[in-house]
Amino acid sequence: MNTPATLRAATPAPDPPWALLAELTHGCPLRCAYCSNPMELTDRRAELSADQWADVLRQAADLGVVQTHLSGGEPLLRRDLAEIVAAADSAGIHTQLVTSGVGLHRERLARLVDAGLRSVQLSVQHPDPRAAERIAGARAFTAKERAASLVRSAGLPLGLNAVLHRANLDALDDFVELGLSWGADRVELANTQFYGWALRNREALLPDRAQVARARARVERWRERLAGRMELVWVAPDYVDGVAKPCMGGWGAVSLTVAPDGTVLPCPAAAALLGRDAPNVRDHRLDWIWRHSDAFTRYRGEAWMSDTCRGCELRTADFGGCRCQAYALTGDAARTDPACHRSPDHGLVRALVDGAAARTKEGEPPAYAYRTHAP
Amino acid sequence: MSAQDAVRDAEPYAVPDRHAARDAVRDPWRPALTRSVLLRHDRVRGVDLLVLPERVVVLRGAAGSIVARCDGEREVAGIVAELARLHPDAPVAEEVPVFLERLRAEGWLR
Numbered sequence: 088m089n090t091p092a093t094l095r096a097a098t099p100a101p102d103p104p105w106a107l108l109a110e111l112t113h114g115c116p117l118r119c120a121y122c123s124n125p126m127e128l129t130d131r132r133a134e135l136s137a138d139q140w141a142d143v144l145r146q147a148a149d150l151g152v153v154q155t156h157l158s159g160g161e162p163l164l165r166r167d168l169a170e171i172v173a174a175a176d177s178a179g180i181h182t183q184l185v186t187s188g189v190g191l192h193r194e195r196l197a198r199l200v201d202a203g204l205r206s207v208q209l210s211v212q213h214p215d216p217r218a219a220e221r222i223a224g225a226r227a228f229t230a231k232e233r234a235a236s237l238v239r240s241a242g243l244p245l246g247l248n249a250v251l252h253r254a255n256l257d258a259l260d261d262f263v264e265l266g267l268s269w270g271a272d273r274v275e276l277a278n279t280q281f282y283g284w285a286l287r288n289r290e291a292l293l294p295d296r297a298q299v300a301r302a303r304a305r306v307e308r309w310r311e312r313l314a315g316r317m318e319l320v321w322v323a324p325d326y327v328d329g330v331a332k333p334c335m336g337g338w339g340a341v342s343l344t345v346a347p348d349g350t351v352l353p354c355p356a357a358a359a360l361l362g363r364d365a366p367n368v369r370d371h372r373l374d375w376i377w378r379h380s381d382a383f384t385r386y387r388g389e390a391w392m393s394d395t396c397r398g399c400e401l402r403t404a405d406f407g408g409c410r411c412q413a414y415a416l417t418g419d420a421a422r423t424d425p426a427c428h429r430s431p432d433h434g435l436v437r438a439l440v441d442g443a444a445a446r447t448k449e450g451e452p453p454a455y456a457y458r459t460h461a462p
Numbered sequence: 463m464s465a466q467d468a469v470r471d472a473e474p475y476a477v478p479d480r481h482a483a484r485d486a487v488r489d490p491w492r493p494a495l496t497r498s499v500l501l502r503h504d505r506v507r508g509v510d511l512l513v514l515p516e517r518v519v520v521l522r523g524a525a526g527s528i529v530a531r532c533d534g535e536r537e538v539a540g541i542v543a544e545l546a547r548l549h550p551d552a553p554v555a556e557e558v559p560v561f562l563e564r565l566r567a568e569g570w571l572r
């Protein structure tokens with residue numbers, strides 16, 4: 088799978104990255120069935136220290152990164168989170184905390200704000216606390232409600248992130264109402280992307296076409312009613328739509344992900360595809376990783392594309408879809424994303440979505456395999 | 463994962479005339495960036511940026527030097543006067559207040 092040296096030499100220098108997703112830990116008190124974290128969770132003892140994160144963030148700033156999402160796992164499990172926020176801020180990087188809300192107390196938030204935190208994105212499993220508990224495998228609704236109110240009273244912008252699937256798409260109206268009553272600036276309605284634990288739970292999560300159509304119609308109605316009062320973002324369900332997503336804005340084009348142990352990835356799901364080929368900040372400078380590592384250069388540009396994509400006018404808009412998905416579904420990361428209706432492998436995805444309709448008729452979907460706790 | 467990377471441009475001198483320039487005497491607004499917005503010079507790309515939770519706005523032309531004066535101390539009239547001294551030939555008095563209003567409407571200035 089190595090790019091020939093001649094090809095690599097001919098590849099122009101990439102534009103600098105804008106954003107860095109920092110997965111500070113894979114530890115988490117919740118066990119969401121839809122979690123996109125990898126099934127092989129990083130051992131907490133292998134995590135980068137706060138000093139190492141500070142160094143990574145400085146390197147990232149030098150490379151052109153201006154924005155970081157501090158995520159995980161649950162980033163609030165890191166006691167040294169405020170130090171990491173401060174390091175990002177002093178490197179000139181804008182910080183957003185991406186959190187389940189569990190562990191966000193008043194003093195904690197005050198310390199993070201002092202350190203330079205600028206925004207919080209809070210995930211919600213379901214607008215109904217009991218249903219949320221079934222999806223998360225843990226009780227967290229009250230903590231989220233409190234977290235939302237703390238963030239608002241600290242004057243930080245608040246985004247809600249709702250990962251949508253079979254068990255909550257019909258609650259779409261209530262998600263939006265929840266956003267309004269919690270004072271959110273923005274609600275992200277993100278249809279489940281099937282990586283990690285979500286891929287494992289795909290049968291239980293995948294909605295049928297009719298359910299998605301109902302939810303989409305509601306989003307349109309809300310957009311008219313809200314008229315910009317609160318931002319609504321709909322992250323499309325690529326399986327159901329049959330449309331490949333412009334994954335990450337292109338491979339190694341806009342942002343990079345650093346996993347808890349310092350592994351650097353073009354996207355959080357790419358560990359599965361890259362395996363041992365994934366570079367690590369413990370071994371290489373970020374600059375070299377971004378510009379020259381095989382992991383980042385492999386699917387840049389169009390040379391790697393299959394004939395299906397290379398002859399398609401949409402390739403400059405969606406970059407041929409998601410490499411991780413092509414790998415997960417066909418075993419070959421360079422194939423056209425099977426979510427795309429033009430892919431020769433799209434039958435795989437269509438069969439899965441047809442299966443979802445059959446499961447709706449039968450009633451009970453399969454039980455969840457809850458995410459485990461990081462070792 | 464959210465598409466956190468929509469990069470948008472803000473052109474200070476290409477603004478629809480939606481808000482008429484305010485009367486700076488009746489309205490001593492002292493503009494300041496809201497908490498979530500970071501103004502910075504990007505030394506890697508050689509441009510000024512507004513960085514927000516889910517997007518980055520590239521400030522073209524004089525936009526960066528206008529926003530840099532929004533410190534919550536200066537009034538709009540003061541900002542206009544300073545810029546008019548620096549750029550005597552630019553239509554500062556007409557365009558700067560409109561530009562600031564537009565950033566306020568976006569929620570980036572308060």
Ligand SMILES: C[S@@+](CC[C@H](N)C(=O)[O-])C[C@H]1O[C@@H](n2cnc3c(N)ncnc32)[C@H](O)[C@@H]1O
Binds near residue numbers: 188
């Ligand atoms: C992996 S979580 C880690 C942060 C934190 N534990 C949380 O859940 O908010 C990062 C973000 O991805 C979202 N997410 C998790 N699994 C997803 C999936 N399968 N598809 C799309 N988004 C997902 C979460 O809702 C959250 O906003």
Ligand code: SF4
Binds near residue numbers: 119160
């Ligand atoms: S999605 Fe759920 S299980 Fe996964 S890291 Fe976030 S809160 Fe934890």
Ligand code: SF4
Binds near residue numbers: 428
């Ligand atoms: S064939 Fe490739 S480039 Fe064309 S729409 Fe499908 S994934 Fe995108």
